[in-house]
Amino acid sequence: MSRSTLAVCILCLLPTLPGANADVGVGAAPLKGAEVIIDGSRKMLDEKWTYWEGPRFASSLPIKWKIVDDPIDGGTVVMTDDPVAAGGKYGTADVVTKKSYRDFRLHIEFLISKPGGNSGVYLQNRYEIQVLDGDKTKHGMAAVINETESPYHAYNGVGKWNAYDITFRAARFVDGKLTEKARVSMFFNGKKVHDHIEINKVWGGPNSGVDGGNDDGRGITDTPQGLKLQCEGHDVRYRNTWIKELNLKEADTSFTE
Numbered sequence: 001m002s003r004s005t006l007a008v009c010i011l012c013l014l015p016t017l018p019g020a021n022a023d024v025g026v027g028a029a030p031l032k033g034a035e036v037i038i039d040g041s042r043k044m045l046d047e048k049w050t051y052w053e054g055p056r057f058a059s060s061l062p063i064k065w066k067i068v069d070d071p072i073d074g075g076t077v078v079m080t081d082d083p084v085a086a087g088g089k090y091g092t093a094d095v096v097t098k099k100s101y102r103d104f105r106l107h108i109e110f111l112i113s114k115p116g117g118n119s120g121v122y123l124q125n126r127y128e129i130q131v132l133d134g135d136k137t138k139h140g141m142a143a144v145i146n147e148t149e150s151p152y153h154a155y156n157g158v159g160k161w162n163a164y165d166i167t168f169r170a171a172r173f174v175d176g177k178l179t180e181k182a183r184v185s186m187f188f189n190g191k192k193v194h195d196h197i198e199i200n201k202v203w204g205g206p207n208s209g210v211d212g213g214n215d216d217g218r219g220i221t222d223t224p225q226g227l228k229l230q231c232e233g234h235d236v237r238y239r240n241t242w243i244k245e246l247n248l249k250e251a252d253t254s255f256t257e
Contacts, residue, residue, distance in 0.1 A: 024165035024255070025190035026156075028107050030242040037097060037227070038108075038241035040076040042067045049095045052125060052228055056091035056207040058084040063095060065231070070239060072111070072161060077239040080119050086233040088118065091207035096125055097226035103246040105255075106166040106227065112158050113235035120145075120230035123168045125210045126202045126220070127182060131236060133158055142188045146203045151193035161239075162189055167246070167253040173222040182220075185253035196253055 023029065030036055037048050045067070051059055064082040069075075082093035101124065108121055112133045119131040128145040133155075135141055140150035142164070156162050165187040172180035186194040202220070206213030210225050229238065 024107070024163070024187040026109055026161045026163045027240070028163065028165065030107070031105065031244050034105070034107075034242040034244035035099075036242045038078055038238050040067065040070070040078060040239050045078055045095075048097055048099070050098055052091070052094045052096040052209075052226075054091050054094070054207060054209075055213075056089070058089070058092040064093065065095060068237065070237070071113075071159070075239075077111070077237045080229065080231045080234065080236045080238070082231050082233075085231040088232045090120070090204075090230050090232050093231040094122075094228050095231070096122075096228040097243075100124075100224035100226050101243065101245060102170040102224045103248040104166075104168055105244045105246055106168065106242075107163065108166075108241040109161050109163045109239050111161050111237045111239075113237065115158055117158070117234040117236050118230075118232045119234065119236040120232075121164060121166075122209050122228035122230065123166065123184065124170060124182070125225040125228040126212075127168075127184070127199045128203065128208070128230070129164060129166065129184075129186065131230075142186070142193060144184060144186075144194060144197050144199060147199055148194060148197055151188055151191070154188040154191045154193055156189055163240075164188060165255070167248075167255055169246075169248040169251065169253050170224070171220050171222070176222065178220055180251055183251055183253050185255065187255070196251075 066079045068079045070077045085093045121129045136150045136152040143150040169183045171182045182199045201217035202212040
């Protein structure tokens, strides 16, 4: 076999290597077919997002979150700042995409401005991937909340941009009965931290997300929901967020793009 032929063969094999075929980490560009849902502009925030009007909702449209400067790279970003959420009152001013999703690939970047900053990324407005500086427990940074340990080692720290790259497969139902629980895999700042994690319930009660009040969070319903971002009265900023709809027939959340 010639050297050129060998090189071609090696390149052909690269997409099968774990992580070699996924564009992940801070600055990752949208995949082909993905929809940008946060670009740092007020226009996109108002067009693609709204408040989640859960049982604790206390704000009002238009969205009170601010468009502020990116302190690292210039331009503008979205800041989770709504006065009704002061003191950690999640559910009072959380924002959710107007569009609902089942299976998807998500890229989202966040920056926590001050120690202890708290927010959260909710897959299908149900399952929280924690955003919480200083917490290394199962309730902490980048944990599938209360389901996995925090992969805190991958966190870039306060005042720096971080990125979650997520492949999510929604729960499956037959005749209205849950047959397969939701699953998620995730890269945190380019490092694989969660692999095919089965999510058992919605944590945090009815103020946390959809189905949180059903059978202590275990009563998952067969409904697509939007991506939600949590407001807890902290300066947490988001940028470069995009989502690509998938149809994962098998219970496999491997990164294949």
